[in-house]
Amino acid sequence: xxxxxxxxxxxxxxxxxxxxxxxxxxxxxxxxxxxxxxxxxxxxxxxxxxxxxxxxxxxxxxxxxxxxxxxxxxxxxxxxxxxxxxxxxxxxxxxxxxxxxxxxxxxxxxxxxxxxxxxxxxxxxxxxxxxxxxxxxxxxxxxxxxxxxxxxxxxxxxxxxxxxxxxxxxxxxxxxxxxxxxxxxxxxxxxxxxxxxxxxxxxxxxxxxxxxxxxxxxxxxxxxxxxxxxxxxxxxxxxxxxxxxxxxxxxxxxxxxxxxxxxxxxxxxxxxxxxxxxxxxxxxxxxxxxxxxxxxxxxxxxxxxxxxxxxxxxxxxxxxxxxxxxxxxxxxxxxxxxxxxxxxxxxxxxxxxxxxxxxxxxxxxxxxxxxxxxxxxxxxxxxxxxxxxxxxxxxxxxxxxxxxxxxxxxxxxxxxxxxxxxxxxxxxxxxxxxx
RNA sequence: GCCGCGGUAGUAUAGCCCGGCCAGUAUGCGGGCCUGUCGAGCCCGUGACCCGGGUUCAAAUCCCGGCCGCGGCGCCA
Numbered sequence: 001x002x003x004x005x006x007x008x009x010x011x012x013x014x015x016x017x018x019x020x021x022x023x024x025x026x027x028x029x030x031x032x033x034x035x036x037x038x039x040x041x042x043x044x045x046x047x048x049x050x051x052x053x054x055x056x057x058x059x060x061x062x063x064x065x066x067x068x069x070x071x072x073x074x075x076x077x078x079x080x081x082x083x084x085x086x087x088x089x090x091x092x093x094x095x096x097x098x099x100x101x102x103x104x105x106x107x108x109x110x111x112x113x114x115x116x117x118x119x120x121x122x123x124x125x126x127x128x129x130x131x132x133x134x135x136x137x138x139x140x141x142x143x144x145x146x147x148x149x150x151x152x153x154x155x156x157x158x159x160x161x162x163x164x165x166x167x168x169x170x171x172x173x174x175x176x177x178x179x180x181x182x183x184x185x186x187x188x189x190x191x192x193x194x195x196x197x198x199x200x201x202x203x204x205x206x207x208x209x210x211x212x213x214x215x216x217x218x219x220x221x222x223x224x225x226x227x228x229x230x231x232x233x234x235x236x237x238x239x240x241x242x243x244x245x246x247x248x249x250x251x252x253x254x255x256x257x258x259x260x261x262x263x264x265x266x267x268x269x270x271x272x273x274x275x276x277x278x279x280x281x282x283x284x285x286x287x288x289x290x291x292x293x294x295x296x297x298x299x300x301x302x303x304x305x306x307x308x309x310x311x312x313x314x315x316x317x318x319x320x321x322x323x324x325x326x327x328x329x330x331x332x333x334x335x336x337x338x339x340x341x342x343x344x345x346x347x348x349x350x351x352x353x354x355x356x357x358x359x360x361x362x363x364x365x366x367x368x369x370x371x372x373x374x375x376x377x378x379x380x381x382x383x384x385x386x387x388x389x390x391x392x393x394x395x396x397x398x399x400x401x402x403x404x405x406x407x408x409x410x411x412x413x414x415x416x417x418x419x420x421x422x423x424x425x426x427x428x429x430x431x432x433x434x435x
Numbered sequence: 436g437c438c439g440c441g442g443u444a445g446u447a448u449a450g451c452c453c454g455g456c457c458a459g460u461a462u463g464c465g466g467g468c469c470u471g472u473c474g475a476g477c478c479c480g481u482g483a484c485c486c487g488g489g490u491u492c493a494a495a496u497c498c499c500g501g502c503c504g505c506g507g508c509g510c511c512a
Contacts, residue, residue: 036470054470071463086471107445107463115474116446116462121504126446177511193512218511219436225511308508351512358512406512431503 005076011047015090018083024049024093025076025101027132028069030113038066042077042093043132050092051077052084058095065098072104072112072129120422127426127435138266139423142259142415147211147407149258150232153251159207159234164197166190166213170385177217179227190215193404196389198235199336199365202400203392209234211407221430223419224357224409228428232410235402241338241348241364244401245283245324248352248360252322253279259414272416275321282323284314286346289325292317303329311356321413322359326350335375338364352405354413362403369393 002008007023026044033039038053053066069075079095110118110126114133123130130136151161167183168191178189194210201208214231236244256274259267267274284292286306293300296313300306306314306325315321330339330347340346348364366372372393376383383390408420421427426435 030473032472032475034469034472034475037472038470039472039475041473050473052471056470084471086473088473109445111446111462113474118446119505122446214512216511219509220511221436222508222511223506229512231512305511361512404512409512 006044009046010042010044010049013049013081013091013093015083017081018091020081021078021096022081022093023076023078026074027112028071028073028075028104030071031066031069033067038063040066040069040075040077042075048088050087051079051095051098052082052087052092053095062095062098065100069100070104070106072108072132073100074102074104075100120419124421124427124432125435131425134269138263138269139411139415139417140425141266142263142270143407143411143423145258145263146255146411146414149255150211150251151209153254154207154209154234154247157207157247159209159236160205162198162201162205162208162210163212164191164194164201164210169388179215179217192216193231194233195334195336195404196386198233198402199400200389200392202235202237202402203397206238206398207234207236219430223421226408226420226424226427226429229420229424230407232405232407233402235365235400237398237400239401240399241326241350241362241401244362244403245326245350245352246280248362248403248405249279249281252277252281252352255410255414270415270417275413277320277322281352282318282320283326283350284318284323285327286325286329287327289314303332305332308356311353311358315353315355322352322354324350324352331378333363335379335381336363336365336372337375338366348401350403352403354409357409357412358406359409360403360405362401364399364401367393367397367399369397 005023006025008017010024010026013022024042024044026042029041029043029048031038031040036055038055040051040053042049042051053062055063076099077093077095078097079093082092082094083090084092108129110122110129112129112132114135118126118130131140155161167181167188169188178192181188181190191214193214194212198208198210210233211230213228215228216225217227218225234244234247256277259274287302289306290300290302292314293310296317298310298313300310326349327340327346328349328351330337330345333347333349337347337349340348350362351358352360366375369390372390373383376386406420408423411423412418412420415423417423421429
């Protein structure tokens with residue numbers, strides 16, 4: 001698309017444009033100055049292109065501008081597309097005019113061309129420069145493909161995208177700590193999950209999904225936790241946990257296909273190979289998991305949580321990198337989780353696990369009002385706080401089910417990165433609030 | 436929050452065990468040479484021991500406290 005500032009984008013120029021005059025604008029990715037011959041690698045959102053300056057055959061003014069260029073300065077280049085087998089991609093720009101729109105200070109606090117590596121702390125502190133790196137941009141493109149695939153897949157199944165309130169009056173579930181805020185003089189909280197609202201919306205629209213932020217004020221200080229994270233949530237009436245598990249599984253399969261097809265360049269930049277996954281994924285019951293762990297010498301009692309050390313051990317016993325653990329004890333799950341009809345100690349619930357990391361969590365939900373109230377009470381929660389939710393169970397609440405998926409966590413197996421902070425543009429953790 | 440490891444130029448690191456020489460290297464930055472680079476190359480220069488206290492004739496190095504980071508655990512998704 002042509003704009004006031006450019007007639008074309010760097011990465012979109014091809015050999016078929018040879019001979020054309022173009023105006024480009026972007027960042028100075030690198031300058032290689034050989035004296036009489038200078039190469040400026042220009043980068044914009046679409047990619048890179050080489051600008052070749054030959055002393056004597058371009059105006060002296062251009063030569064002196066290029067000699068003073070600093071990396072990451074923003075420039076505009078008017079020039080002619082030339083074909084040359086010695087140039088990257090076989091094309092380069094012979095400049096007619098170069099204008100500096102914004103001169104970058106040197107040295108940079110982070111090497112954008114990635115010749116010198118920086119550790120994650122420096123990268124997050126200098127995040128905007130870090131996000132200009134080829135590797136970071138590959139991550140963002142993969143994130144985009146993932147989100148788009150999820151959205152397309154759900155829309156094609158009749159789900160509608162919704163937006164639930166992020167400022168809420170009370171905790172939606174026990175456990176997680178909420179961030180308190182002041183709402184016109186009253187106490188309110190940042191939503192830890194769209195859970196209750198998406199259930200109410202499923203009671204209105206049948207199939208809904210949301211991709212949005214959630215907040216947890218946990219002490220968690222690990223490569224898998226953030227104070228603010230993007231959650232992919234679905235909720236569907238007239239489905240049970242097996243139905244929504246199938247949807248999750250299908251989405252994962254679609255994502256792998258999409259990335260293979262559309263992001264092979266990005267995966268190459270990241271030096272990552274997508275995991276080989278066969279479908280359907282194994283489904284291991286909580287009880288089976290306990291047996292496996294017992295056989296391996298870990299004595300976990302029924303009702304205990306499966307922590308990271310347990311999942312690490314469990315994953316060594318399971319062929320697939322991705323698997324479901326299903327039928328958790330009812331009392332380890334949130335109050336809205338539906339118990340199994342044949343054994344109320346167990347619930348119609350599941351986690352999607354990658355190796356030892358929980359990526360998603362879901363269940364069939366209770367749709368009977370009395371059962372819901374006794375479930376709330378049995379967890380020691382105050383029924384009064386949930387009246388705004390329970391009320392609607394009087395007016396036609398269908399059986400329903402859903403899940404929530406951590407986007408950044410899902411990106412770890414897909415990108416080969418080891419921390420959710422790396423796959424979050426501006427991560428928020430216990431210590432980091434800026435940038 | 437607990438345990439372990441760490442903090443040296445803008446960035447990434449060596450040196451620390453076994454205290455003592457201009458604190459080494461890469462990259463960056465400044466200057467010079469260079470008309471096909473693509474991690475360009477070569478030469479010259481530049482720039483650092485997290486903070487506070489202690490031990491010692493002498494501390495980047497040993498000890499204590501703090502702050503910060505990374506990993507593991509806990510909590511949690």
